[in-house]
Amino acid sequence: MKKIKKIFFGIVSVVIILVVLVFSLRMYNDYKYKDTNALNFPEYYKDVTNISLYPTDIDGVDVTYVDEGRMQGFRFLPKEKSHKGLVVCFGGSEGSPNFENAKILAKEGYETFALFMFGMKNQAQTLTKIPLEQFEDVINYINKNIKDNKPISVLGASKGAEYALNLAYKYPEIDNLILISPSSYNFAGLDFNDYGSSWTYKEEQLPYIDIKQSSFSSFLKNIIVPTIIKSPISYKETYESAIEQDSSSQEKLIPIKNVKANILLIAGEDDLMWDSLAMAKKIKDQNPHAKIYSYKGAGHIFAGNGVLNLGRIRIATGGTIEGNDKAKSESRKTIDAFLKENHK
Template identity: 40%
Template sequence: MKRVLKILLRIFFIFILIFISIFAIRWINFYRYQDYMLPEEESIYDDPTDFSLYDTDIDGVDVEIIEEDLLNGFHLVPDNISTEGVIVTFGGSDGSSNYDLAKMLAEEGYEVYSLFFFGPGKLPDELIEVPLELFDDFLAYHLENSQSNGPITVLGASKGAELTLNLASNYDEIDNIILYAPSAYSFFSLDQRNTDQSSWIYKEQPLPYLSSRNGNLWETVKMIGGFILYYPVKYNPVYEAVLDGSSETDLEAARIKVENFAGEGLIFVGGDDLMWPAESMTNVIKEYNDQMEVHLYPEAGHLFIMNRYMGTPDALIAFGGNENTNNEAFEDSNAILFERLAEWHTP
């Protein structure tokens, strides 16, 4: 009996030691990466679907909040529209509508729809089986409410770029697309239950997707370890492992058929993307549609508005690049963006 108690006591002390070690490492890392912490003031990223957090009082721009079934977001109409057609913006897996970019575009005279693809209204609560038919709702609303006729340009970042490419492959109404850090494939859903389902659904059928089950357990363990110990969490190796572990049949089934898109496209991608392998997937997109104009920034990360890491009290997420290279990519890509938009939307 005493021997059993000694063993149990040793096990107890081992668990205590492990717990203290984890706490100590996490505490050290938390203060080590303080420079990457997001400011504590209230932000749209606290709850991207809380419309009250958005600055809708924009000088020279009327902003209407849209809450209609699958169509949820903002309609930004400049007092003096200097262009033809409309631009639609989507954010990424953060759940935002890319509102800051939409605001910048509207201030330059473009009529913009800044839309959510999960969260509010009748959209899925999380990024799982999002219906592409949200674009049908947009087209109907656009027909009745847009102030300017002309081309439709759809812009998306990260998972929003994955959505944009799927929409462009299925909707002939789209004239131009702009992709930031895109995917060439439809991937697994992103939800708190880690449900392995498609991110997208169309005509009540899930789109073929690359399953998280095709990945590498060790990469997943390392990712989870990052959350526990508060060191930079890199999603890129997880996605790389899924791509490497998928058969050619699965890859082709999940590949977004960009060759079905007959319009013009613009892609911005960082070569140091730590979120997912956007550069190699951009090459796949380009392989199947040479109308895509690609701008690669070798030392920039996933999103040009971010630093290398983004920290919250819960986790430290790796995006790649650094403040200087990302800022340079941001400035250069914006110049190209407005140049192409002027070509596509000038009367």
């Protein structure tokens, strides 16, 4: 009986110590990251699918909403269009249409579109099994409504870059690609209730890296423990581990060897969401004409101090304030030069 009591009190003591430790670490991390992240996100980031939150009164640019089948998003027409063709922008897993980049380019004289990949009318409602064919509605709209419609450049960030790379493989109408924090693989979608590939084509799911198959130790270290103690979650090792565990990972690479589009790849060398620089190099391995620009001290989103505070959780995006600010400025110049060269 004494032995049982001793074991019982030992277990209780360990539980109490663990609870105190977790509570202390949560308090410490709340204090450590209390000023993270003072990013000035636009108002629409509160609800990216609420089109009434997007500012359409922009000096020198006419902004209209396009509701054309599966083509959903904003058209920016400069009052003085100074570059040939147009630029189509897509955002990332947050579901935004990359409105800010489209607005910046429109003010520089490009006709641009900021388009949703999912979440809107006639589209997949979550980031899973998104049909690549919805881009055909974009091509049809461009052909019907824009006389000066060549060249076509597509700019995508993060999951939007993964999407854009697939589009260039399927649709030769795309002349130029700008891929920010890119992926060279097709990964699983981010709806765990309707799990599967991020993308489909002709109603078939594209082969994908299953992120559920990442190593448990990586998942525990980088996601479970940080969630419990409120330290920043890093997804980079989870993605890397899922690739390593997949014996057929080569079949999940986006096949762009024969893509004729000019490709610009932008990556932060300290990306903690996924290893965008390594994947940019894999894209270049397939398509040697692709150009890579990488930035030291920069993370996934080229903003803030490398930690994104979402309230209940914190996400490690990578980089420092100085490195991200510098990368944002320098990459902007790189993108401008690429577009000017290809939209003469």
